[in-house]
Amino acid sequence: MVATVTESNLGLLRSFFFLCPMFHLKNIRKTTCLFLTVCLLMSPSLAEDQEFIDDFLKREYSLAKPYRGLGLSSSSQWDLMGTAMVTPDHVRLTPDLQSRQGAVWSRIPFFERDWELKVQFKIHGVGKKNLNGDGMAIWLTKDRMQNGPVFGNMDQFVGLGILLDTYPNADKTHDKSFPYVSLMLGNGTLSYDHDSDGRHTELGGCTAMVRNAIYDTFLLVRYSKNRLKLMVDVDGKQEWKDCVDVTGLRLPPGYFFGASSATGDLSDNHDIISMKLYQLTIERSLEEEQEEEDVTVPRVDDMDQFTVEIQEESMSGVQFFFTVLFSILGLGVLAVVGLVVYGRWKENRRKRFY
Numbered sequence: 001m002v003a004t005v006t007e008s009n010l011g012l013l014r015s016f017f018f019l020c021p022m023f024h025l026k027n028i029r030k031t032t033c034l035f036l037t038v039c040l041l042m043s044p045s046l047a048e049d050q051e052f053i054d055d056f057l058k059r060e061y062s063l064a065k066p067y068r069g070l071g072l073s074s075s076s077q078w079d080l081m082g083t084a085m086v087t088p089d090h091v092r093l094t095p096d097l098q099s100r101q102g103a104v105w106s107r108i109p110f111f112e113r114d115w116e117l118k119v120q121f122k123i124h125g126v127g128k129k130n131l132n133g134d135g136m137a138i139w140l141t142k143d144r145m146q147n148g149p150v151f152g153n154m155d156q157f158v159g160l161g162i163l164l165d166t167y168p169n170a171d172k173t174h175d176k177s178f179p180y181v182s183l184m185l186g187n188g189t190l191s192y193d194h195d196s197d198g199r200h201t202e203l204g205g206c207t208a209m210v211r212n213a214i215y216d217t218f219l220l221v222r223y224s225k226n227r228l229k230l231m232v233d234v235d236g237k238q239e240w241k242d243c244v245d246v247t248g249l250r251l252p253p254g255y256f257f258g259a260s261s262a263t264g265d266l267s268d269n270h271d272i273i274s275m276k277l278y279q280l281t282i283e284r285s286l287e288e289e290q291e292e293e294d295v296t297v298p299r300v301d302d303m304d305q306f307t308v309e310i311q312e313e314s315m316s317g318v319q320f321f322f323t324v325l326f327s328i329l330g331l332g333v334l335a336v337v338g339l340v341v342y343g344r345w346k347e348n349r350r351k352r353f354y
């Protein structure tokens with residue numbers, strides 16, 4: 001999106017002309033007035049203008065209304081898969097029915113260096129909280145159009161996964177609140193573990209009330225100079241909330257964008273409304289250019305920072321009580337046996353002397 005003349009810019013312009021009429025007779029002042037006006041027009045006044053000032057929408061990687069011929073025509077840049085279907089308002093990956101899988105995948109490999117992906121989505125259903133599932137995911141991966149267990153995509157994927165997990169599979173007492181949005185970088189050997197809700201493989205995440213929201217729900221991925229930022233806007237405030245920020249994340253070029261979803265025993269409607277890809281114009285110093293490194297497998301430079309410390313489960317009160325009780329009983333039995341053996345030994349010794 002390029003800088004545009006917004007409502008508030010026009011407001012500023014009008015107020016400036018209101019203040020300037022006395023200058024109109026003098027040419028030099030007129031020129032100054034015009035110059036300042038142009039400056040005012042060019043200055044972005046909305047946060048969103050700033051967000052997108054140097055950006056450029058890449059239509060070939062974007063999915064937006066109207067979805068003419070999406071997945072059907074040979075000229076479409078996207079393929080549909082499984083239960084995914086197009087309506088005038090959204091691309092529905094799965095309906096609110098059990099055991100469905102659906103996906104939409106870009107046909108064109110992606111080669112931009114600095115980019116931003118803005119996704120508008122909607123997750124909704126009739127199930128009560130925690131009686132819905134399983135969630136959906138946004139992908140930028142080496143492989144495309146693969147069925148599988150990771151929110152409708154293959155496991156041991158290679159590339160980036162943004163996972164919108166709406167069902168807590170793991171122990172409900174752990175520290176995450178659901179729905180939970182997280183980032184995973186697959187290298188072809190890492191497996192996503194649903195039982196722990198991907199806890200061991202996530203690079204970061206946040207709780208976001210993305211289900212049955214009364215507001216439009218968005219997420220934003222910004223990737224530039226090997227830094228990936230994931231932000232969400234789900235509470236109708238029109239502002240991005242930081243969710244994940246990873247530096248030193250290296251992604252090989254030529255991957256595919258996609259979105260997928262799966263339902264199991266529990267279900268939801270998982271809809272994509274739009275996926276808009278913006279090219280970012282980012283200056284690089286010579287030093288930064290030299291630091292760029294071609295990789296063939298995705299990786300994070302300093303992986304140690306993401307190692308999840310798993311705390312040993314502490315003993316519950318009841319377990320502790322029985323452990324102590326059985327230890328005391330065991331010691332008691334040993335003492336009795338010891339005394340009996342000692343008594344016998346002593347008696348035998350006495351008998352030998354007489």
Ligand SMILES: [Ca+2]
Nearest residue numbers: 165167169197
């Ligand atoms: Ca889950």
